Amino acid sequence: MSVTREQLLDMYRMMSLIRRVEELAAKAYTQRKIIGFCHLYIGMEAVAVGASTALRPDDVVVAAYREHGQILARGVDPKHVFAELFGKDTGTTRGVGGSMHMASREHHFWGGYGIVGGHIPLAAGAAFAAKYRGDDSVALVYFGDGAAQQGVFYEAMELAQLWKLPCIFLCENNYYAMGTSLERQSFLQDMSRRGDGVGMERWQFEAFDAVEVYDNISKAAEHCRSGKGPVIVEGITYRYRGHSMSDPAKYRADGELEEKKQRDGILLAADRLKKEHGVTDDELEAIKADVDKQAQEAYDWAVAQADADPALLYDFTYASEAH
Amino acid sequence: MAKLQLREALRRAMVEEMRRDERVFLMGEEVAYYDGAYKVSQGMLAEFGDKRIIDTPIAENGFTGIAIGAAMAGLRPIVEMMTWNFSLVAYDQIINSAAKIVQMTAGQYQVPIVIRGANGAAEGLGSQHSQALESIYAHFPGLKVISTATPADAYGLLKSAIRDPNPVIFMESELAYGTKGEVPDEEYLIPIGKADLKRDGTDVTLVTWNKQVYNCLTAADELAKHGISAQVLDLRTIRPLDEQALFDAINKTHRMVVVQEGFPFAGVASEIVTRVQETCFDALDAPILRVTNRDINQPYAPHLEKMVLPSVERIVDAARTVCGR
Numbered sequence A: 001m002s003v004t005r006e007q008l009l010d011m012y013r014m015m016s017l018i019r020r021v022e023e024l025a026a027k028a029y030t031q032r033k034i035i036g037f038c039h040l041y042i043g044m045e046a047v048a049v050g051a052s053t054a055l056r057p058d059d060v061v062v063a064a065y066r067e068h069g070q071i072l073a074r075g076v077d078p079k080h081v082f083a084e085l086f087g088k089d090t091g092t093t094r095g096v097g098g099s100m101h102m103a104s105r106e107h108h109f110w111g112g113y114g115i116v117g118g119h120i121p122l123a124a125g126a127a128f129a130a131k132y133r134g135d136d137s138v139a140l141v142y143f144g145d146g147a148a149q150q151g152v153f154y155e156a157m158e159l160a161q162l163w164k165l166p167c168i169f170l171c172e173n174n175y176y177a178m179g180t181s182l183e184r185q186s187f188l189q190d191m192s193r194r195g196d197g198v199g200m201e202r203w204q205f206e207a208f209d210a211v212e213v214y215d216n217i218s219k220a221a222e223h224c225r226s227g228k229g230p231v232i233v234e235g236i237t238y239r240y241r242g243h244s245m246s247d248p249a250k251y252r253a254d255g256e257l258e259e260k261k262q263r264d265g266i267l268l269a270a271d272r273l274k275k276e277h278g279v280t281d282d283e284l285e286a287i288k289a290d291v292d293k294q295a296q297e298a299y300d301w302a303v304a305q306a307d308a309d310p311a312l313l314y315d316f317t318y319a320s321e322a323h
Numbered sequence B: 001m002a003k004l005q006l007r008e009a010l011r012r013a014m015v016e017e018m019r020r021d022e023r024v025f026l027m028g029e030e031v032a033y034y035d036g037a038y039k040v041s042q043g044m045l046a047e048f049g050d051k052r053i054i055d056t057p058i059a060e061n062g063f064t065g066i067a068i069g070a071a072m073a074g075l076r077p078i079v080e081m082m083t084w085n086f087s088l089v090a091y092d093q094i095i096n097s098a099a100k101i102v103q104m105t106a107g108q109y110q111v112p113i114v115i116r117g118a119n120g121a122a123e124g125l126g127s128q129h130s131q132a133l134e135s136i137y138a139h140f141p142g143l144k145v146i147s148t149a150t151p152a153d154a155y156g157l158l159k160s161a162i163r164d165p166n167p168v169i170f171m172e173s174e175l176a177y178g179t180k181g182e183v184p185d186e187e188y189l190i191p192i193g194k195a196d197l198k199r200d201g202t203d204v205t206l207v208t209w210n211k212q213v214y215n216c217l218t219a220a221d222e223l224a225k226h227g228i229s230a231q232v233l234d235l236r237t238i239r240p241l242d243e244q245a246l247f248d249a250i251n252k253t254h255r256m257v258v259v260q261e262g263f264p265f266a267g268v269a270s271e272i273v274t275r276v277q278e279t280c281f282d283a284l285d286a287p288i289l290r291v292t293n294r295d296i297n298q299p300y301a302p303h304l305e306k307m308v309l310p311s312v313e314r315i316v317d318a319a320r321t322v323c324g325r
């Protein structure tokens, strides 16, 4: 057994929290408390939770715009996530970033990027710095099946492999890039095979079960930490909602969503907890109730926060003092 | 005359051109089966099929380069950039290939391509998704740059752009896609490089383009309440720049404000100010002012975003300043 009972309970709790936060975000969006683009992580929780559990606190994480769940899984308080979504001063990025650009230096979470594929080389850069400094931290980058079509992704892989950088390229293959399904955007269906062209260690795995994600990312991190260079791993997952709040997701085949929901990460974790660790339904219900309460309190806290501060308008164009 | 949304006027132009010329095709992310991210190409797959309405993967540099090659080989591609922000991924192909091929081949090859899509801020899209990029495209010889958000102009100019033998950068507006305007039923073309006086006036000229035209028209109404007669000159095309229209305007009103969405530094507005004062210095009764984005990246929070973008209030203030009342 790769994860302990306590770890699995934490993972169950975190997946439930992410889902609840996202559900509340969806509601807030319809009330225009959140504007702009808002991409929900519902259905994919197991990926970020499994991966984050496998990483060390000093490892760097870089994400795209579907990052609410990923930053929560890294340990950022949902209060600040909501505050960011509501454009508040106490948001993860002071109300300047919004849904797509959340970051937390304290958690080595580099953000939240909106140009598809554009963030991938940044992670290789973090890995470059780790190697340069001689520490054994790794960098992990989440990116989609759509991002795997971008040229910059190949270049980042090529250089990471050439220089043996400790970088985990984690492709979250949720089968769609907006309304375009995988087979309409890529000749190959296995995105990890993109690594073959640069001779990179690679594999694909099912990422519905957070424990499986944990195992796979642990293996990947070990590979990187031991100095063997980067890996590209592809986790098969699925998003339940549309691409963003404005997408009704009419392009799915009939029954596709219902079928995927059979392998829901939260259900799978609950099953494991009951079967392998003797956790009762009542205990699980209590966690759920607790999480709902935490999410609602975070939401209410954020609503009451002061709006992003206009006095800071010009403060984030240039850095003033070096870190 | 029908009232069309901006997106419908753009679609009508593309559909007519595709019916008349087999070589024209549309390529881009989500243009076919999704009917366009902003529904500009809605229904076009049904009429033309997937040979001519082509969904691409998210690989802007690659597909733009392929379209440029196809244009060199004699086809007439229209490339849709979901938004112009993403064109930065393809900037190399647009600038180092498309803009230079006529010159590098001494006229033996042409690049009759139109690259079009949404430009400028929408609402709450943050730093990477809110940019107005006319200035960085107009910088380059070899490109033509059109930026318009009124349905009638968009229709006539897009048809001209598709027939033009040069690479044309065609900038639209996400916020204005649903805005309606009168579009004549009979076919017509609008020449590239001609400004349009959207409102006549005698005291000050507001020079602008794309969706800031709407703000300027509102500002002109507001200025009238202060006894200031403002005219609104819609450039429509940024490059080639309609210098004559600018000179005529300053010789008439002697005062000018240039309203540009986008960053001020080395922007299109700066170019306009330079050219007008170089040639018409004696006609000026006041310095020409610019109203642009504040010189910072776009913040998310709605109240901050409003402070950054040009607004009716800022336009009115600038016009009153140059008029001294």
Ligand SMILES: Cc1ncc(C[n+]2csc(CCOP(=O)(O)OP(=O)(O)O)c2C)c(N)n1
Binding pocket: A066, A114, A115, A116, A117, A143, A144, A145, A146, A147, A148, A174, A176, A177, A178, A243, B029, B058, B060, B082, B086, B089
């Ligand atoms: C360079 C660029 N092109 C296009 C877009 C518009 N866009 C945003 S997300 C997206 C789909 C990305 O799909 P994928 O990488 O699979 O990630 P997912 O949304 O499934 O998590 C597209 C086309 C963009 N943001 N950036």
Ligand SMILES: [Mg+2]
Binding pocket: A144, A145, A146, A172, A173, A174, A175, A176, A177, A178
């Ligand atoms: Mg995807």
